[in-house]
Amino acid sequence: MSNNATVYRTVSADDFPPMLDPARYGQRSSAFDKIISATNDHFWDPLDTRYIDFSAPFDIENEYVVQPKLTPEMNTGIIERLTEKQKIHLNNRVQHHLLSTVLHGEQAALNMSANLCHMLLDPGAQEYCANQCREEARHVTGFTKYISARFGAPAPVTGVLRTLLVDVVTTEQVWKKIVGLQMMLEGFAMGLFASYYQFGNDPLLVKLVQLAMTDEAFHHKFGKIWADKTIPHMAPELRDQVEDWLRDTFDLVLKNFSDPEQKQHIYAEVGLTWQYVQSAMFEAFTDDFHRKQMQESTNIFRTVIKTLLKAGIITQRTAPYYAAFVDMKELHAEGESMVGDEIAEEGIKFLKGINMFGKAGQLAAE
Ligand SMILES: [Fe+2]
Ligand SMILES: [Fe+2]
Known part of the structure; x- marks a missing residue:
């Protein structure tokens, strides 16, 4: 059987007997071997302070957790009605909401990679997915601890993003799980984490996203x-x-990324209604605004378009849609490297330095 056919073979999640076919075990593609054997290099533990220390202080009342340019609301006319203190409050509360969505996205990735193990027949792809599941579990722990350290409890995920997460995790269609989660949502994650790395003000957040990126890459x-x-x-x-x-x-996420109705309780804390914020967003977030934003290499939407383009999923059928936002020729001409790859590589160097020592500070090989 060819490598390609092996990778594509699937069964439904509750169909276990085909896994027991003696012939299946030997039908293992080698396509994922490299990324499987790399998992030890980028091991990290959110509960071990040698990797990350969630007790690091930050003045959340008086400091922007990330630069306001990363917070959609802060790019609209509403900020003219707010005091400096209110701006910081709004910026940080919206980021609490967004980071909570990231946490729910990590949970979705955990569940999805677990159920891909039940559906993919290729033992190599299964081994990869089992490793990913373990890594998503530490992201869930890491983001839970960060949100708890800075904001308290995570916010619920609602609206269109909730529907999308539930759809890609529960669908029986393997293509939708993989292109929806592994390509689209992982693409958003790489872009968002790279933005946080570049424009985050809280060193703890910067550290957390870099560690997560060593896996997400x-x-x-x-x-x-x-x-x-x-x-x-x-x-x-x-x-x-x-x-x-x-x-x-993509269009749904682009249009609902800042969904103001879902954040009305936050706006109320600074005396604004969601309808007012929505009208300010309509005014600010034109196609031209999105186009300008997507010129930034870490922009999350640009990252996703590049992922899809490089995977050959964008053809003449849909290229005109994306061309309204980015220069497709320029993206085509760019190399294969993804935004965030360098940040991840630097993170892996840091991890290798720790991982060569065992828990008690002894060389692991001893
Ligand atoms: Fe993750
Ligand atoms: Fe992931």
Whole structure:
């Protein structure tokens, strides 16, 4: 059986007997071997202060947790009605909301990688997904601890983003899980974490996203490898369906990323209604605004478009839609490296330095 066919073979999540087929064990593709063996290099433990210390202080009342340019509301006319103290409050509360969404996204990634183990027949892909599941679990722990240290309890995820997370985790369609989560949401995560790394003011947050990126860079690679091996072999109708679903979902996330109705309780804390914030957003977030924002290399939407383009999922059918926001020729000409890859590499160097020593400070090999 060819490598490509092996990677693509799936069963439904509750169909266990095919896993017991003696012939299956030997049908292992080597496509994921490199990213499997890299997992030890980027090991980290959110509960071990040698990696990250969640007791580090930060003056959340008087300091912007991230630069206001990363907070959608802070790029609108509403800030003219706020005092400096209110601006800091709004900025940090909106980031609490966004980081809570990240936490829920990590949980979705954990569940999805666990259920891919039940669906992918390739033992190599299963081994990769089991490792990813473990890594997503430490992200859940890490973001839970960060939110608790800075804000208290996580906020719920609501609206369109909640529906999307539930859809990609519970769908029986493997392509939707992988392109929806591994390519699209991991692409958003890489862009968002790179933005936090670059424009975060809280050193603890900067550290956390870098550690998460040492893992996410590989998750993102898995999606790319899978797409390269399978998309060219899909029936044309299914391939078109995948491409259209991605465009529609991208558009949905772009339009709902700052969904003001979901944050009305936050705006009330600084005396604003969500309808007022929404009208200020309509005024500020034009296609031209999005286009300008997407010129920034760490912009999360640009990161996703590049991921999809490099995976060959954007063809002439949907290219005109994305071309309204980014220069497709320029993206085409860019190399394969993803935003955040360098940040992840630097993080892995730091981790290797710790990981060569055992818990008691002894060389692990001893
Ligand atoms: Fe993650
Ligand atoms: Fe991930």
